[in-house]
Amino acid sequence: MSLTTDLSQTAAGSTGKAAGKATRKHGRPAGSPTEAQTPRRRTRQRRERIFQWLFLVPAVVYMALFFGYPVVKNVVMSFQDYTTATFFTGEAPWVGLANYVTVLSSSLFSTSLLNTALFTVGSILGQFVIGLAFAIFFQRKFPLNGILRSLLLLPWLLPLIVSSAVWRWILDKDSGALNRFLGDLGVINTGVPWLTSTSLALIAVVGVNIWIGIPFNLTILYGGLQEIPDELYEAGSLDGATGWKAFRHITWPMLRPVVSVVLVLGVVYTLKVLDIILGLTNGGPANSTQTIATQSYDLSFHEFKFGEGAALGNVLVIISLVFAVLYLRASRRAVDE
Secondary structure, three states: OOOHHHHHHHHHHHHHHHHHHHHHHHHHOOHHHHHHHHHHHHHHHHHHHHHHHHHHHHHHHHHHHHOOOOOHHHHHOOEEOOOOOOOHHOOOOOOHHHHHHHHHHHHHHHHHHHHHHHHHHHHHHHOOOOOOOHHHOOOOOOOHHHHHHOOOHHHHHHHHHHHHHHHHHHHHOOOOOOHHHHHOOOOOOOOOOOEEEEHHHHHHHHHHHHHHHHHHHHHHHHHHHHOHHHHHHHHHHHHOOOOOHHHHHHHHHHHHHHHHHHHHHHHHHHOOHHHHHHHHOOOOOOOOOHHHHHHHHHHHHHHHHHHHHHHHHHHHHHHHHHHHHHHHHHHHHHHHH
16 A cells, blocks of 8 residues: 555656656646647737738828928939920939039029028017917916917918918008008008018018917917926925016926927928918019028929929928927937036
């Protein structure tokens, strides 16, 4: 009886040791269902990856066709003598950097570059300051708050060509609503040539662009202000940080990431503004409102020098990229410090 028991214990111990070795060797008991499920999991993961790529393919194709191809085509065109004859013959001789040399050395480029800088800086400052003021104002709860904020979005929702036509009538020298209003107040005696004066046209165009861009700044900055916890203002008030001090030490630091996005997008958008200027002044009078964007448009679709127009467009893209990189680096350093 004892011999049988010893043999049974010995066999059980051998079986346990073998199972233990199998467990230590493979990390799980032999015959575990995990081994059988592993191929199934791999197959399931492969299917999920395939479906993920299938969902991404339409977006990738769309980006390649409607964004990638035009950019590449514009770059190639800037190195060619691309004219109206090319549409019939298909020939566009390679001219290298000749188009860039031509547009950068022209006397009009310096004027366009200066106007672009003034137009961009004036528009961004006006849009941002007024938009931030409105965003802070609408943080307060008062009757019709939501309705007024909705009405301020109208300039952003209107087509730009419609806004240009309306403002062209408002700023007209003889029958414009603005001159009539100022005349009724006794501010002016004769009509002010807002759009026909070389000294006032750019100011008028900047003012219209500010009016159009305020809703964008208001919306983004208002959303950023809503993310700032009220507890910070309550703690700051205990230390005497109210009013301007609260804005300087609480609101502005917390809002800085949103400000970076607003300014970068605003500059990139403003640099390429075309339809507003074309609708108001068409680049005149005497090129006083001519920007790089409008000059590129004139070269391509008025003078039919598509190669030079593409070269000037690429210069504008490079300026936008340089500004975005420099500003984002400066903002990142400020945040790290």
